[in-house]
Amino acid sequence: MNRAIIAMSGGVDSSVAACIMKERGYDCMGVTMKLFSNDDVGVSREHTCCSLDDVEDARSVARRLDMPFYVFNFSDRFEECVIDKFIRAYENGATPNPCIDCNRYLKFDKLYRRAEELGYDYVVTGHYARIGRDEESGRYLLKKALDTNKDQSYVLYNLTQEQLSHTMFPLGELTKPEVRELAEKHGFINFNKPDSQDICFVVNGRYGDFIEEHTGKKYPEGDFVDMDGNVLGRHKGIIRYTIGQRKGLGLALPEPMYVCRVDVEKNTVVLGRNEDLFTDRLTARDINLISVPKIDEPMRVKAKVRYRQPEQWATAVQTGEDELTVKFDEPQRAITKGQSVVLYDGDVVVAGGTID
Numbered sequence: 270m271n272r273a274i275i276a277m278s279g280g281v282d283s284s285v286a287a288c289i290m291k292e293r294g295y296d297c298m299g300v301t302m303k304l305f306s307n308d309d310v311g312v313s314r315e316h317t318c319c320s321l322d323d324v325e326d327a328r329s330v331a332r333r334l335d336m337p338f339y340v341f342n343f344s345d346r347f348e349e350c351v352i353d354k355f356i357r358a359y360e361n362g363a364t365p366n367p368c369i370d371c372n373r374y375l376k377f378d379k380l381y382r383r384a385e386e387l388g389y390d391y392v393v394t395g396h397y398a399r400i401g402r403d404e405e406s407g408r409y410l411l412k413k414a415l416d417t418n419k420d421q422s423y424v425l426y427n428l429t430q431e432q433l434s435h436t437m438f439p440l441g442e443l444t445k446p447e448v449r450e451l452a453e454k455h456g457f458i459n460f461n462k463p464d465s466q467d468i469c470f471v472v473n474g475r476y477g478d479f480i481e482e483h484t485g486k487k488y489p490e491g492d493f494v495d496m497d498g499n500v501l502g503r504h505k506g507i508i509r510y511t512i513g514q515r516k517g518l519g520l521a522l523p524e525p526m527y528v529c530r531v532d533v534e535k536n537t538v539v540l541g542r543n544e545d546l547f548t549d550r551l552t553a554r555d556i557n558l559i560s561v562p563k564i565d566e567p568m569r570v571k572a573k574v575r576y577r578q579p580e581q582w583a584t585a586v587q588t589g590e591d592e593l594t595v596k597f598d599e600p601q602r603a604i605t606k607g608q609s610v611v612l613y614d615g616d617v618v619v620a621g622g623t624i625d
Contacts, residue, residue, distance in 0.1 A: 279323025282395030363607025426621030
């Protein structure tokens with residue numbers, strides 16, 4: 270009998286994923302990853318994601334499904350690979366995506382290796398995505414979920430061929446209403462639990478406050494300047510600003526202005542008009558290729574530079590072993606250093622990388 274570890278956050282998606290795997294006849298074990306202490310980061314229960322506060326919901330579902338359940342403490346790894354990286358990015362004028370890092374370093378690395386050590390064949394999560402295989406090339410494929418409103422392939426682009434071969438996404442063919450209906454039918458305590466919002470370890474989106482409290486540092490004020498270098502006012506530390514931001518600048522300006530660049534060396538935040546935010550190309554590094562082993566020549570793709578952005582036509586070319594250049598047919602707004610670009614061929618993920 271095949272064996273599967275189910276990553277259970279306490280939410281409805283991972284609970285239904287567990288239920289489906291049990292119904293398919295797999296020998297399942299439920300696992301909640303303890304990633305941080307809520308008290309340490311000041312997060313209340315309703316904002317949690319994969320944290321210890323949700324353990325009882327996950328345990329209740331596992332008990333109902335008659336499967337063993339454990340909590341694995343991965344907080345050291347989470348601190349190093351997600352929180353520290355998140356802080357370094359803002360300190361360097363970039364905008365990170367910690368959910369992508371959590372998938373990469375925790376769910377599909379640390380948990381994957383633990384599953385291997387324990388003799389389990391698969392890691393299963395409640396992500397909305399699908400895995401297929403190209404019979405001609407033999408490569409495993411990451412594909413969009415059938416429910417396009419819930420598709421999470423964007424945050425999974427770092428999965429390697431080995432990981433894809435030992436991962437299952439049972440919800441890839443389902444819609445969210447169908448998932449909630451299944452949870453209610455099976456009497457799960459969390460069938461109507463709200464989806465987790467925003468970043469799990471940051472309260473109310475106050476990234477700057479979190480970073481200062483976590484590091485104990487006070488980031489120095491500096492100048493807001495326009496595109497010509499004229500001083501417009503004072504900012505409250507570069508960690509508090511991201512490309513495209515308009516709100517929260519604290520300036521009285523004659524026209525709407527947006528963050529166009531964060532200059533770490535000069536400790537300035539450069540503001541411009543909306544049209545100054547548009548560019549038609551980007552370079553990405555730390556890339557992962559999925560559907561192809563490399564992109565030898567310019568490839569027509571659809572690309573997105575943030576999770577909720579509609580895909581845009583572009584041409585991608587691999588300009589180095591770990592570098593992609595993407596040129597969009599139409600200029601894109603607020604392409605942001607530190608975010609990810611993901612390339613698609615229809616519903617198949619071609620590749621992705623971190624925008625540099």
